[in-house]
Amino acid sequence: MSCVVAFCSKKSVLVTSLCGFSLLAGMVQAGDLPAVNLGLTTFYDGATIPGGPGWSTSLYSSHYEGRKITDRHGDEIGLPKSTTNIDASALQLIYQDGSRKDVNWGLSFILPVLTKAKVDDGMDNAVLDAQEGFGDLRAGAYLQFEPVMGKNGPLFAHRLEMDVVVPIGKYDKDHAINPGSNFWSINPYWAATLWLTPKTTVTWNAYYLWNGKNDDPSPALYGASAEDVQAGQAVHFNFNAAYALTQQLHVGINGYWLKQFTDTEINGHAVSGRREKVFAIGPGAMYAFSRNDLIYANLYFESEAENRTEGNRFVFRWVHKL
Known part of the structure; x- marks a missing residue:
């Protein structure tokens, strides 16, 4: 969603900024951009999915705490009190051919x-009401290329995927924060892992985001005259570097970056x-209990935010080969 009216008061400026924060992939939509994969x-x-071809599943859990709300210049909006707390989960099913x-x-x-979704500005702003429930379905088809091998193991592996976000999630135009976005999105990406040494890797996911129109926008956020809203296009990246301390335990640093490059209409x-x-x-x-069961734990500290909240995010993921 987005906001079209020209706001003047502190309360209204807060709403304008909150219209720009996206959270766990497809889980929460409270801004111009839909929720995308930021650090999941x-x-x-x-590389190929653990356990090889066939069915696998991933369970995601995320907790987000907003430290501040930023304007178009990245400056904090001064408020007597401002807290943002979001808890979300997701179930992923994956099938890979091996022929x-x-x-x-x-x-x-x-x-x-x-x-869980709670935003408190300390001024009883009813526009910030949130609802909980199921979000939009993300469906994708991909090509996983076999890794390039060296004398001591893999050197490079990558995947191309086309994802479509289907707007089946819970949505109510009278709520500022919704599990669903009420519009279609196309979100293709390229994922690649490069082995610098047998124990050291760097990985990246490069995404492009295109969004369709929301034909039932919130009048409280966009004004009574808004008949449709189309979020701008964006690019976003996940990146990390990992080192294998043992065969089971791998540690490193991870991050993400998002930038919207066209205006919302x-x-x-x-x-x-x-x-x-x-x-x-x-x-x-990352810890591997076996080839068929892995867990990931990642912590992120946000900065350089513009037109959205800025805070901390914790993501837990369990991958299991069925």
């Missing part, structure tokens, strides 16, 4: 659920000053 995937994500030696196709489905007209941006970095770890 980390170490070795360009070819060079490249294999696969499918991915992610269904998120928002379990309201009733077909571009609205300037609403583009979102954020950067985050922090520690992470």
Whole structure:
């Protein structure tokens, strides 16, 4: 969602800024941009799924705490009190074919659920009401390329995926924070892992985001005259570096970056000053109980935010081969 009206009061400025914060992939939509993958995937994500071909599942859990709310210049909006707390989870099902030696196709489905959403500005701002429930379905098809091998193991592995966000999540235009976005999105990406040494890797996920129109926007956030809203296009990246302390325990640093590069359109007209941006970095770890069961824990500290909240994010992920 986005906001079209020109706000003057502190309360209204807060609403304008909150219209720009995106959280766990597909789980919460409270801004111009839908929720996207910011830090959900980390170490070795360009490599083939653990356990090999067949069905696998991932369970995600995320907690987000907003430290401040920023304006278009990245400056904090001064308020008597401002807290943001979001808890969300998601279940992912993955199928990968294994019939070819060079490249294999696969499918991915992610269904998120928002379990807690609370935003308090200290001024009883009813516009910030949130609702909980299931989010939008993220469906994807991908090509996983076989790793390039060296004398001491893999050197490079990568994947190309086309994701479509299907707007089936819970949505109510009278709420500022919704599990669903009420519009379609296309979010293709390239994931790659490079082995610098047999124990040292760097991984990245490079995304492009295109959004469709929301034909039922919130009148409280966009004004009564807003008939449709189309969020701007964006790019975002996940990146990390990992080191294998043992065969089971891997540690490193991880981060993400997002930048909206076209304006949101309201009733077909571009609205300037609403583009979102954020950067985050922090520690992470992966532990392999076996080839079929892995857990990831990642902590992110955000900075350089514009038109969105800035805070800390913790992500836990369990990957299991079915």
